Amino acid sequence: MGKTFHTYCKYLFVSGLSSVALSCSNTKYLREGQMLYTGAEVKIVNDTISKKEKKDLQSALEANLTPKPNSTFLGLRPKLYFYNIAKEPKKDKGFNYWLKYKVGEKPVLLGDVDREFNKDIIENYSENKGYFNARATYDTVSKNKKAHVIYTVKPGARYxxxxxxxxxxxxxxxxxxxxxxxxxxxxxxxxxxxxxxxxxxxxxxxxxxxxxxxxxxxxxxxxxxxxxxxxxxxxxxxxxxxxxxxxxxxQQFSIDKVIVFPNYNIQDVKDGKYSIPMDKDSLSKYAFDDMYVIDPQHKFKPKIFDRALYFKKGDLYNRSNHNLTLNRLISLGVFKFVKNEFIVADSLSHQFDAYYLLTPRQIQSLRLEALGRTNSANYAGSELNLNWTHRNFFRGAEQFKAAIYGAFDFQMGGPKDANNIFRGGTNVQLSIPRIVAPFRFHSSSEFVPRTNITLGYEFQNRTKYYTLNNFTGSFGYIWKENARKEHELKVIDITLVSPQKVTAAYDSISKINPAMGRIVQKQLIFGPTYSYTYTNTMLPRTNTFYYKGTLDLAGNITGLVTGANAKKDKQKEIFGIPFSQYVKIENDLRFYHKFTEKSSLATRVIAGIAYPYGNSEFIPFSKQFFSGGSNSIRAFRARTLGPGSFDPRTLKEGAYFDQSGDIKLEFNAEYRANLYKFLNAAVFVDAGNIWLINNDKDRPGAKFSKDFLNEIAVGAGVGLRLDFSILILRLDLAMPLRVPYYEKGDRWAFDKINFGDPSWRKDNLILNIAIGYPF
CATH class of the missing domain: 3.10.20.310 (membrane protein fhac)
Structure with missing residues (x-):
C-alpha cells in the first residue's frame, strides 16, 4: 500500500512539473516586450440588480470581447506549443506547415487587444440591454510575460x-x-x-x-x-x-396571373422579356383552370402544378404559401432548379403576376454500379447493379425505377465447411406524387405525399445447402408533416419465399438445429406495416435526436377469420402455402451531442420484439432480429451473437451461421473526432443481444428471462473514417469485453486479453469495413 501511494505521489509530482514546464515553455518564444494575452474578466459593480442578472450580463459581455485568447486544455495551451516548436515552413504544405498552421495556433498577444474598443463594446451592449447609464473602465494585470485585462462595469439601474x-x-x-x-x-x-x-x-x-x-x-x-x-x-x-x-x-398585393414555365431555360429570356408573349390572347392556349402552363411539347400534365401551387388567381399574397409552393415543386423530384418571380401587373389595383421558372432534371438516367465488400463473418464479395430511372414516367412527375443485380460472396476463412452465396434479381418501383386512394387526403406540408408501388424477385443460391426464390411486393404511402416528422404506411406488404432445392447436407444441419430448417420452408408473409420517424439532426443544435418506430402486423385479419391455431391444429394455408401471423415492434432512438465543431458523441438504443401467434409458432426467419456485424455489435461477427447465452461452439462446425431471435436490445456509444480534413477517428462501445420468446431445446439459454442482463454482450474498439464527401469509408477494429455464452461469473473477458498471442488476435480482433456511419 505504501509503495503504491509513493508511486502515485511521484506520478502527481512529475505530471505537475511537466504541466508547469509546458506552460512556461510557450512564453520563452516571445520577443522582448511581448506579453501573452491570457484572457479578460468582466466585473459588475451594481447593488440594484439580481445575482442572475449580474451573471447573465457578465457572461454576455465576456462573450463579446475580442480577441479570444489561445485555447486551453486542462490549463495548458497545447496548440500554441505546437505552433512554437514547429519550424517556419518554406512551402504551404508538408508536415511543418500542417503542424504549425493546422494543428498549432498563433499566439495572441496583449498588443493585439484594443482595450478602448472593448470598453466601447461593453458600454454599448449594456445600453442595448437597458442599462442606459453604463460606464466601464479597464486595468491590465501582467506577470511572467503573461497579461490579462480586467474590465469593471458600473451599469446603473436597468430601465x-x-x-x-x-x-x-x-x-x-x-x-x-x-x-x-x-x-x-x-x-x-x-x-x-x-x-x-x-x-x-x-x-x-x-x-x-x-x-x-x-x-x-x-x-x-x-x-x-x-x-x-x-x-x-x-x-x-x-x-x-x-x-x-x-x-x-x-400596398397590399393579390395574385393576377399564375404562369408556369416547366421547361425553363435562360435562353428563353432575351433583354428581360420572355420569348412567349405574356398577353392574355397569346396565353389562352396554355390555360389550365386558373393558371397558365407554358409547355408546348406537353412534357408535363398541368394537373401536377395545380396540386403543387398554393397560389390561385385573386388570392392575397402571403409568405407561407409562397415558400410552401417552392418547397413542394422541389420535392416533386423532377426539377433541378426552381425560381419564382413576382412582377407588378397593375399598380392601380395592386396586383402582380406570379412566374414559376422550372428547370427539369435529366428525365432518364442509366447507372451501372460495381461494388466490392467484406464483412466480419469472413465473407468477401462483389455486386453489380444496373439501375434505370425515369422521373416523369406518365408525365405527372411519377418516378419509375428498375434495377437488375447480381452478387456473389465467398468465404475467406473460418469454418472449413463454409459455402459461397450467389444472388441475382430484379426490382421495380413506381412512386406517384400524390395519395392514390378512394378517400380524399389533404396535406398542407411543404413535402409532396407519395404513393409507392414495388415489385421484386431474388434468386439466392447458398452452394452446398439450398436455393431460394424470394418474391416481394408492396403498396403504400409516405408523407411528411414537416421536415422533422415522416410517416410511412404500407397497406399491404407481401413476401413469398419458395425453396427450389435443399441438399442432404443442409437437411443434416436442420436435424441438428431445427431453426435452420425454417429458413427453407415455404413462407407467405402479408399484412400492413407502419413506421414513424422523427429527427432534428439537420438543425444546428448542440443536442439532436433521431427516432424511428416500426409496427409490422402479418396475417392478423386472415388468422382471425380462419380461426388459425398452429399449436393445436395444422397451419392454415393460402394457395397451398402456410401464412405467417405475428406482431413485430421495433424502436430505434439516437442521441447526438456536439462538444465542438470537430468532436461529438453519438449514442443509439434499439429495442424490438416480435411475437408469433395464431397460425405461427415461430417468427419467419427473414423477419427475426440479428446481432453482430459492422452496424451492430462490432466485436462479434455478423449474425453470430446470441440468442441469449446459447453457445454456438456446441453446434456442428459450419452449422452455426445466422443466429436469429425474437427480442433485441442493443446500446451503442461512439465518440467521434476530426483529426485532419477528411480523416476522422472514433472510440466506441457496443452492448446487447437477441433472445427467443419460446424455449428451444436445441438452443439452451436462448429464451428471454429475468436474467437477461446477465446475457448482455459487450464489445469495444477504435475506428478510422475517411470522409470523401461523396462517400465515407469506415474501418472499425473491435474486440469482445463480455461474452454471454461463457460460464456465469466468467463472462467478462478482460483477463483473457492477450495482444501478443496470434491465436487470440485471430479469434477476438474483428475488423469491420463498411460504407457510412453505423448510426
Whole structure:
C-alpha cells in the first residue's frame, strides 16, 4: 500500500512539473516586450440588480470581447506549443506547415487587444440591454510575460418598459399592424432590450407578409424610446412607420396571373422579356383552370402544378404559401432548379403576376454500379447493379425505377465447411406524387405525399445447402408533416419465399438445429406495416435526436377469420402455402451531442420484439432480429451473437451461421473526432443481444428471462473514417469485453486479453469495413 501511494505521489509530482514546464515553455518564444494575452474578466459593480442578472450580463459581455485568447486544455495551451516548436515552413504544405498552421495556433498577444474598443463594446451592449447609464473602465494585470485585462462595469439601474404605443393612422397597412398588436413582444414591466425590439419588428414584418404586403421590410418600422417622461428608470416605447416608408411597401398585393414555365431555360429570356408573349390572347392556349402552363411539347400534365401551387388567381399574397409552393415543386423530384418571380401587373389595383421558372432534371438516367465488400463473418464479395430511372414516367412527375443485380460472396476463412452465396434479381418501383386512394387526403406540408408501388424477385443460391426464390411486393404511402416528422404506411406488404432445392447436407444441419430448417420452408408473409420517424439532426443544435418506430402486423385479419391455431391444429394455408401471423415492434432512438465543431458523441438504443401467434409458432426467419456485424455489435461477427447465452461452439462446425431471435436490445456509444480534413477517428462501445420468446431445446439459454442482463454482450474498439464527401469509408477494429455464452461469473473477458498471442488476435480482433456511419 505504501509503495503504491509513493508511486502515485511521484506520478502527481512529475505530471505537475511537466504541466508547469509546458506552460512556461510557450512564453520563452516571445520577443522582448511581448506579453501573452491570457484572457479578460468582466466585473459588475451594481447593488440594484439580481445575482442572475449580474451573471447573465457578465457572461454576455465576456462573450463579446475580442480577441479570444489561445485555447486551453486542462490549463495548458497545447496548440500554441505546437505552433512554437514547429519550424517556419518554406512551402504551404508538408508536415511543418500542417503542424504549425493546422494543428498549432498563433499566439495572441496583449498588443493585439484594443482595450478602448472593448470598453466601447461593453458600454454599448449594456445600453442595448437597458442599462442606459453604463460606464466601464479597464486595468491590465501582467506577470511572467503573461497579461490579462480586467474590465469593471458600473451599469446603473436597468430601465423597464412602462407603456407601449402603436401609433395609429388611417392607412391599410397601419390597420393590419394594429391587428398584430395583441401578440406583441413588448410588454410592460419587462426590461428594455434592443434585441427584443428587433425581433418585434421582424414579427410585424412576418405578419404583414402573410397579409399581402410583399414589399414591406422590418426597417420600415421605427421604435422610439423615451426615458424622460418618468424619472424612476422607466421607458415608454412608440412603434410607428417611418416617414420615408416607400409607397410600394404600404400596398397590399393579390395574385393576377399564375404562369408556369416547366421547361425553363435562360435562353428563353432575351433583354428581360420572355420569348412567349405574356398577353392574355397569346396565353389562352396554355390555360389550365386558373393558371397558365407554358409547355408546348406537353412534357408535363398541368394537373401536377395545380396540386403543387398554393397560389390561385385573386388570392392575397402571403409568405407561407409562397415558400410552401417552392418547397413542394422541389420535392416533386423532377426539377433541378426552381425560381419564382413576382412582377407588378397593375399598380392601380395592386396586383402582380406570379412566374414559376422550372428547370427539369435529366428525365432518364442509366447507372451501372460495381461494388466490392467484406464483412466480419469472413465473407468477401462483389455486386453489380444496373439501375434505370425515369422521373416523369406518365408525365405527372411519377418516378419509375428498375434495377437488375447480381452478387456473389465467398468465404475467406473460418469454418472449413463454409459455402459461397450467389444472388441475382430484379426490382421495380413506381412512386406517384400524390395519395392514390378512394378517400380524399389533404396535406398542407411543404413535402409532396407519395404513393409507392414495388415489385421484386431474388434468386439466392447458398452452394452446398439450398436455393431460394424470394418474391416481394408492396403498396403504400409516405408523407411528411414537416421536415422533422415522416410517416410511412404500407397497406399491404407481401413476401413469398419458395425453396427450389435443399441438399442432404443442409437437411443434416436442420436435424441438428431445427431453426435452420425454417429458413427453407415455404413462407407467405402479408399484412400492413407502419413506421414513424422523427429527427432534428439537420438543425444546428448542440443536442439532436433521431427516432424511428416500426409496427409490422402479418396475417392478423386472415388468422382471425380462419380461426388459425398452429399449436393445436395444422397451419392454415393460402394457395397451398402456410401464412405467417405475428406482431413485430421495433424502436430505434439516437442521441447526438456536439462538444465542438470537430468532436461529438453519438449514442443509439434499439429495442424490438416480435411475437408469433395464431397460425405461427415461430417468427419467419427473414423477419427475426440479428446481432453482430459492422452496424451492430462490432466485436462479434455478423449474425453470430446470441440468442441469449446459447453457445454456438456446441453446434456442428459450419452449422452455426445466422443466429436469429425474437427480442433485441442493443446500446451503442461512439465518440467521434476530426483529426485532419477528411480523416476522422472514433472510440466506441457496443452492448446487447437477441433472445427467443419460446424455449428451444436445441438452443439452451436462448429464451428471454429475468436474467437477461446477465446475457448482455459487450464489445469495444477504435475506428478510422475517411470522409470523401461523396462517400465515407469506415474501418472499425473491435474486440469482445463480455461474452454471454461463457460460464456465469466468467463472462467478462478482460483477463483473457492477450495482444501478443496470434491465436487470440485471430479469434477476438474483428475488423469491420463498411460504407457510412453505423448510426
Amino acid at each position: 423597464m418598459i412602462e407603456g407601449v404605443k402603436f401609433q395609429k393612422d388611417s392607412t391599410l397597412v397601419n390597420q393590419e399592424i394594429q391587428n398584430l398588436t395583441p401578440k406583441t413582444l413588448l410588454k410592460n414591466g419587462r426590461p428594455f432590450d434592443l434585441d427584443v425590439i428587433k425581433t418585434e419588428r421582424e414579427r410585424i414584418d412576418n405578419g404583414l407578409k402573410e397579409r399581402g404586403f410583399y414589399y414591406f421590410h422590418p426597417d420600415n418600422i421605427i421604435v422610439q424610446a423615451d426615458s424622460t417622461v418618468n424619472k424612476n428608470h422607466k421607458v415608454e416605447l412608440n412603434v410607428k412607420l417611418k416617414d420615408n416608408t416607400p409607397d410600394l411597401a404600404t
